[in-house]
Amino acid sequence: MAVANSIKQACSHCQFLPFCVATDNHNCNHDHRTLFSHKRTLARNEVLCTRHHKFQSLFAVESGAVKAYQVDSNGHEHIKAFYFAGEVLGYRAIHSGFYISSVVALTDSVVCEIPYDRFIGLLNSQPDLYQNLVSLISKQLAGGCYVDASSAEQRLAAFILDVSSRISGVGATQVTLPMTRQDIGHYLGLTAETISRTISRLEQAGLIVADGRSLRIVSIPKLQQLAE
Amino acid sequence: MAVANSIKQACSHCQFLPFCVATDNHNCNHDHRTLFSHKRTLARNEVLCTRHHKFQSLFAVESGAVKAYQVDSNGHEHIKAFYFAGEVLGYRAIHSGFYISSVVALTDSVVCEIPYDRFIGLLNSQPDLYQNLVSLISKQLAGGCYVDASSAEQRLAAFILDVSSRISGVGATQVTLPMTRQDIGHYLGLTAETISRTISRLEQAGLIVADGRSLRIVSIPKLQQLAE
């Protein structure tokens, strides 16, 4: 039970909780960390994994935040996704066997490494868990669709709602963004200047209050309406 | 063996072939079609499934082509994906239990319906097949990234390469697009006029030869270079 409690504290909102619990049950005399995964502490800007490197592990963000990005032949950075505490990354590498993106920490972070072969071993020993995995990957397929909204205001509104719900929970009005305006721009296909200007406009419109990276959402419904 | 041959003819390039074969092997005295799925013939513009309706089946496109789209609150259509012969759709609905997009046929098409509960039943009876499914969904996560290229020319170049490889095979230079300029625009976040103009520019630049919906790629490398 000590182990179960240690899971609950750090991992209570982790998408991988069902698998860690299953690991505990399956080998209740082992510590799930040594059996199943180990933790990596990342300083800000530290690299977690690199594009084109061999895929070996999924990663669960325990605390902090990371970004997954690619650099195109013109040197432009494209951010494919942000991952916050409790979220799991690496699914996209399963098919090709290589990481599609490089991943670096936006803030000091702790990340749980999940060796894929051991993970598959667990699933094969308890096949009903596979449906959990399929559901999680399906969720990633369904999400993040707002990037193709037409205007900068719409995209940013949707972004703010998405990030705040993922960091602070749905309905939260106060959020501190872990990424720069540059990063937001590279994610939304806009420039840092446009992000800055658009935040100012949203603020003038009375939808948010911004002070650097800390935001307060004045009206969630109005922001949703703008984002659609 | 008659059944196995009947699979091979229509389905030799289908992503679901491994599962259909497994079904055959597992119940070799049944016809896989009646056991596992049935076919639907769709006329052009006929609806396959509708957004927000209950998810019950995956669909494999046997012949023809379909588009998956959503209509936002302003009445603007956003195309999330095209699916061509051999490709499977519906994964995005697994997590929520409802279809995320509506799907209609672009041309007269034949589609194989795969009831999800029966499919899961098959997987549970042969858990090693789950890794096939996970790999297929992972592939969808990794693909279709070119939509966020910056310029209209880059997006269209990448689109042409993607579609031609999926319809006619990698390296093919002749392709007939099944969708309208409108559809391409709604997929790439551009207008039909911009698509038309950009095709003209690519033609003037000597990269392609266009005659309505039939395209010939003059130089695949140059097009790739443009698309990055």
Add this chain to the structure above:
DNA sequence: CGGGGTCTTGACCGTCATCAAGTTGTGTGG
């Protein structure tokens, strides 16, 4: 206090959306 990264704001310009008109293509009924 100084330095580098981050953020904001302004001026100008290019790309693509919008509106419009004309042409081509397709399908249907006479």
Add this chain to the structure above:
DNA sequence: CCACACAACTTGATGACGGTCAAGACCCCG
């Protein structure tokens, strides 16, 4: 088989949104 109607496509003119370049303010950390 032709004629008509409507959808799809092309091309042009104009304008708005966001990119680019630049300058200055702010902030964190040494």
